[in-house]
Amino acid sequence: MKLLFVVNPISGGVDKKPFLREAESLCNNYGIEYSIFKTTGVNDEEGVKKIIDEFQPNKVASVGGDGTTLFTAIALLETKIPMGIIPLGSANGMAVELFVNPKPIEALKNIIMSDVIGHLDMVKVNGEHYSIHIGDVGINAQIVEAYDKDENRGMVTYAKYFIDEVKKVDLIHVAINANGKSIDKSGIMVCICNSRKYGTGVPINLTGNPMDGKFEIVVVKKIDTNSIIKAGLSKFEEGFYDRENIEILSTDKAQLSFDKPRLLQLDGEVIGKYKDIEVEILSGGVNLISTKNSLSSIVK
Numbered sequence: 001m002k003l004l005f006v007v008n009p010i011s012g013g014v015d016k017k018p019f020l021r022e023a024e025s026l027c028n029n030y031g032i033e034y035s036i037f038k039t040t041g042v043n044d045e046e047g048v049k050k051i052i053d054e055f056q057p058n059k060v061a062s063v064g065g066d067g068t069t070l071f072t073a074i075a076l077l078e079t080k081i082p083m084g085i086i087p088l089g090s091a092n093g094m095a096v097e098l099f100v101n102p103k104p105i106e107a108l109k110n111i112i113m114s115d116v117i118g119h120l121d122m123v124k125v126n127g128e129h130y131s132i133h134i135g136d137v138g139i140n141a142q143i144v145e146a147y148d149k150d151e152n153r154g155m156v157t158y159a160k161y162f163i164d165e166v167k168k169v170d171l172i173h174v175a176i177n178a179n180g181k182s183i184d185k186s187g188i189m190v191c192i193c194n195s196r197k198y199g200t201g202v203p204i205n206l207t208g209n210p211m212d213g214k215f216e217i218v219v220v221k222k223i224d225t226n227s228i229i230k231a232g233l234s235k236f237e238e239g240f241y242d243r244e245n246i247e248i249l250s251t252d253k254a255q256l257s258f259d260k261p262r263l264l265q266l267d268g269e270v271i272g273k274y275k276d277i278e279v280e281i282l283s284g285g286v287n288l289i290s291t292k293n294s295l296s297s298i299v300k
């Protein structure tokens with residue numbers, strides 16, 4: 001077997017060397033041929049495609065956070081090569097969502113051993129951007145933008161910008177065209193969800209399923225002390241999920257038209273400001289290496 005590691009050296013502020021030492025020793029012991037591609041943060045698409053082409057891996061392990069998972073998934077989109085996730089980012093929202101073993105070396109053993117493939121959907125935005133986890137316009141996108149400019153990573157940095165942004169929250173008006181209907185909505189955040197929960201553990205789309213060929217548009221109506229407390233508590237107990245503060249629309253294609261250009265983030269990456277957004281599902285776009293146990297938890 002040939003295994004390619006796509007490694008983000010900076011994700012989560014975690015040093016990847018100890019994991020890589022253990023991974024290399026495991027591969028050497030079992031006679032697994034491997035190659036390591038380290039991302040640099042600039043023009044990595046070309047580099048990773050070149051190594052995929054030359055090395056022709058049977059499996060790919062994405063070592064990093066959600067951004068790295070998405071980067072790897074996009075690189076593999078036109079191949080049928082399956083990929084798995086080694087959670088070594090700051091929040092690892094997608095890994096949690098997909099019931100990946102939280103211990104990196106155990107996640108690697110699952111990738112090596114498993115022939116179980118899950119057909120994970122991917123969301124395509126404006127014909128050129130992708131998401132597998134959650135994208136949004138509004139308060140969270142603003143936080144992600146501020147977070148990205150800070151050299152510190154992790155939850156404490158995220159929390160610092162959360163508090164700043166809550167103070168200056170702005171109401172968004174959006175016209176949503178989906179399922180043959182057009183509806184107008186207002187809220188503090190409009191989310192495009194392939195998945196259920198943010199990396200922080202806060203649920204946004206509890207009825208979603210990342211493998212059902214659909215995505216959800218979730219409009220969060222307001223933010224006040226009560227909704228913040230409920231959102232925070234719902235991380236620990238889903239009973240606190242505030243159904244009254246959200247509206248959910250499930251579809252496979254939608255057009256969103258905002259009152260003015262709005263900042264969009266997809267899977268933790270800031271994409272830019274858009275007034276109009278077109279979203280479509282790429283059903284089963286990612287061949288995800290999983291396990292029977294994880295798959296039954298995902299699609300339950």
Ligand SMILES: Nc1ncnc2c1ncn2[C@@H]1O[C@H](COP(=O)(O)OP(=O)(O)OP(=O)(O)O)[C@@H](O)[C@H]1O
Nearest residue numbers: 011012039040041064065066067068089090091092
């Ligand atoms: N060598 C590098 N130096 C700087 N930035 C990098 C490098 N490699 C990748 N990146 C950037 O890292 C980001 C992706 O990070 P990723 O989402 O995997 O980790 P994270 O943000 O720490 O974790 P999480 O998404 O779980 O919160 C992308 O913006 C990518 O451009």
